[in-house]
Amino acid sequence: MPLGSAYLLLGLVTVAEVVATSALKTSEGFARLGPGLVTTAS
Numbered sequence: 001m002p003l004g005s006a007y008l009l010l011g012l013v014t015v016a017e018v019v020a021t022s023a024l025k026t027s028e029g030f031a032r033l034g035p036g037l038v039t040t041a042s
Helices: 003-026 033-041
Strands: none
Touching: 003 033
């Protein structure tokens, strides 16, 4: 894998992790459906 592609993939995975972590915090222990689905999909 070229180095540029590796950094792009790393960046995308980092963004996905931040989104999933934020959604988990707002889902209140999966009590709220929308953020819980975002967390599960990530």
